[in-house]
Amino acid sequence: MKIVVCVKHVPDSQEERRFTPGDSTTDRADVPGLLSELDEYAVEAALKLKESGGGEVIVLTMGPEGAVEAVRKALQIGADSGVHVQDGTLRGSDAPATSLVLAEAIRKIAEDGEVDLVLAGMASTDGGMSVVPAMLAERLNLPQVTFASELSVDGGVARIRRDGDLATETIEARLPAVVSVTDQINEPRYPSFKGIMAAKKKPVRTWGLGDLGLDAGQAGSAGSWTRVESVTARPPREKGEVVTDEGDGGLRFADFLTARKFA
Amino acid sequence: MTEVLVLVDHLDGAVRKTTHELLTIARRIGAPSAVFIGEGLEQATGTLAEHGAEKIYAIPSGDVTDYLVAPKAEALAQIIERTGPAAVLLPSSFEGKEIAARLAVKTGSGLVTDAVDVAVEEGRIITTQAVFAGSYTVRAAVTHGTPIIAVKPNSTAPQPVTGAAELVEVRVEVSEAAKAARIVDSKPREKTGRPELTEAAIVVAGGRGTNGDFGPVEELADLLGAAVGASRAAVDAGWYPHQFQIGQTGKTVSPQLYVAAGISGAIQHRAGMQTSKTVVAVNKDPDAPIFELADFGVVGDLFTVLPQAAQKLARS
Numbered sequence: 296m297k298i299v300v301c302v303k304h305v306p307d308s309q310e311e312r313r314f315t316p317g318d319s320t321t322d323r324a325d326v327p328g329l330l331s332e333l334d335e336y337a338v339e340a341a342l343k344l345k346e347s348g349g350g351e352v353i354v355l356t357m358g359p360e361g362a363v364e365a366v367r368k369a370l371q372i373g374a375d376s377g378v379h380v381q382d383g384t385l386r387g388s389d390a391p392a393t394s395l396v397l398a399e400a401i402r403k404i405a406e407d408g409e410v411d412l413v414l415a416g417m418a419s420t421d422g423g424m425s426v427v428p429a430m431l432a433e434r435l436n437l438p439q440v441t442f443a444s445e446l447s448v449d450g451g452v453a454r455i456r457r458d459g460d461l462a463t464e465t466i467e468a469r470l471p472a473v474v475s476v477t478d479q480i481n482e483p484r485y486p487s488f489k490g491i492m493a494a495k496k497k498p499v500r501t502w503g504l505g506d507l508g509l510d511a512g513q514a515g516s517a518g519s520w521t522r523v524e525s526v527t528a529r530p531p532r533e534k535g536e537v538v539t540d541e542g543d544g545g546l547r548f549a550d551f552l553t554a555r556k557f558a
Numbered sequence: 559m560t561e562v563l564v565l566v567d568h569l570d571g572a573v574r575k576t577t578h579e580l581l582t583i584a585r586r587i588g589a590p591s592a593v594f595i596g597e598g599l600e601q602a603t604g605t606l607a608e609h610g611a612e613k614i615y616a617i618p619s620g621d622v623t624d625y626l627v628a629p630k631a632e633a634l635a636q637i638i639e640r641t642g643p644a645a646v647l648l649p650s651s652f653e654g655k656e657i658a659a660r661l662a663v664k665t666g667s668g669l670v671t672d673a674v675d676v677a678v679e680e681g682r683i684i685t686t687q688a689v690f691a692g693s694y695t696v697r698a699a700v701t702h703g704t705p706i707i708a709v710k711p712n713s714t715a716p717q718p719v720t721g722a723a724e725l726v727e728v729r730v731e732v733s734e735a736a737k738a739a740r741i742v743d744s745k746p747r748e749k750t751g752r753p754e755l756t757e758a759a760i761v762v763a764g765g766r767g768t769n770g771d772f773g774p775v776e777e778l779a780d781l782l783g784a785a786v787g788a789s790r791a792a793v794d795a796g797w798y799p800h801q802f803q804i805g806q807t808g809k810t811v812s813p814q815l816y817v818a819a820g821i822s823g824a825i826q827h828r829a830g831m832q833t834s835k836t837v838v839a840v841n842k843d844p845d846a847p848i849f850e851l852a853d854f855g856v857v858g859d860l861f862t863v864l865p866q867a868a869q870k871l872a873r874s
Contacts, residue, residue: 308691308829312690312693332806333807390669394663420806421690424671425671426655426662427659430659430663432628432660433660433663436735437738439739441627458800458801459651460652462745463745467742472739519668519701520668520700523696524699525697526694529692529694529695531693532832535852535855537852537857539844540857543866544866545867547856548864549866552867553874557814557836
């Protein structure tokens with residue numbers, strides 16, 4: 296099976312995350328970044344499928360220079376090769392523009408052999424929109440099999456358990472398909488020392504917009520269909536009253552709720 | 559007056575609270591037209607009318623509901639084509655966002671997800687979002703196509719306004735491509751008897767400090783008419799199901815009151831509840847980060863504090 300895993304390099308949520316003054320894009324330049332945690336589950340799912348059925352795992356990302364670190368991490372974990380789409384004009388891409396670029400990259404990856412499965416995490420940990428996998432399915436005209444908490448591939452059919460808001464569903468589709476996975480699906484492995492060393496030799500291709508047959512107007516801020524009007528830092532929450540329980544902690548808690556009319 | 563499409567979020571006709579909020583928001587922009595897909599229309603009509611729906615586009619089950627997301631996006635795209643609405647509002651749930659996503663690509667439209675407010679300013683639709691674990695507020699506008707906006711629950715108070723609710727039955731063409739992902743089986747969630755987590759006005763959540771016993775958490779929740787939530791630690795330990803997980807990899811809630819019991823308040827958890835209006839924390843550890851964002855905190859054992867509070871509240 297030829298599997299493409301879409302990953303993203305995101306600002307570390309343990310650190311301060313902020314916007315670039317002037318153009319309201321997420322500051323990715325001077326901020327520590329890493330492979331999005333939710334993408335680790337997608338990489339793991341791909342590796343498990345390769346281990347049981349054979350094939351190759353190609354990791355794909357779109358982002359500025361530093362984004363290749365997400366690809367490298369995935370290679371260390373066990374992916375076979377990577378693709379980094381990097382182009383200055385990609386700055387400010389919204390979700391539809393991002394999905395256009397990734398879709399064209401997947402088509403290009405398929406030029407030397409059909410892609411059987413596109414895997415992704417359920418959301419990025421920065422934008423957190425959960426929309427790119429569905430958009431990829433739409434653009435590539437592939438079945439969408441998303442938010443999987445369980446995944447099996449058998450006889451060319453992908454089958455998932457999806458824990459939706461109102462019901463738990465079983466979804467099935469013939470490959471090729473776009474599948475996204477939640478953090479319930481598996482336990483991502485850590486890179487081994489051997490894996491870290493081996494990753495140094497694994498190929499990473501870098502493509503610009505021109506390589507994908509796209510022009511500047513189709514992506515980046517210019518090709519985006521939404522615009523940020525303003526970004527305002529919210530004042531951090533103020534610490535309120537903290538009491539130590541000396542036999543009456545629960546009573547004081549109850550009084551607080553009553554005073555604020557919650558009870 | 560231009561229409562605003564509102565996708566009705568329902569289970570067999572039982573309309574969810576967010577839909578009422580969406581209809582209220584729609585009225586700020588134009589004439590609300592509810593889009594009802596699936597079974598149970600008769601049960602839903604009353605409440606849709608009572609919250610301002612001027613029209614109800616009804617799309618029956620069958621192909622549209624037997625396959626995942628894609629047919630609903632096609633149906634909405636066809637209605638957009640017919641009605642030229644000023645905007646399309648959907649719930650910001652997993653399914654709602656995915657329908658919105660495909661609709662945006664199909665119609666060449668911009669989309670905004672997880673909106674906490676939608677307003678009209680100088681004739682333009684402006685959305686508000688709370689991003690980066692609530693540390694920033696972003697205002698945005700769609701600049702291309704029909705604005706497609708997925709709105710979070712608890713964004714506005716639903717207004718009771720009577721709408722004409724004119725019923726329009728719609729025949730939808732579902733392409734073969736949209737029938738590629740089949741819903742083979744569907745088990746509705748067991749009703750807990752409590753409000754749904756993302757819609758609840760009050761949430762009482764338990765973490766590692768419960769040690770697996772959610773009794774005090776549930777007791778307090780039921781007294782307050784609240785939903786129960788769980789931290790990732792509690793879910794990973796198998797103490798509570800994943801659908802109740804609050805945090806970066808679970809659900810985001812913004813209730814009027816959030817009670818964190820036995821939860822340390824790591825950043826991944828805070829990402830899921832940071833914008834709650836009032837926060838109360840109960841934890842044995844005085845240095846737990848959760849106290850930094852609590853309006854009221856008790857350093858103590860939740861097994862003593864919560865039952866004592868519940869007892870006092872039950873008496874009054």
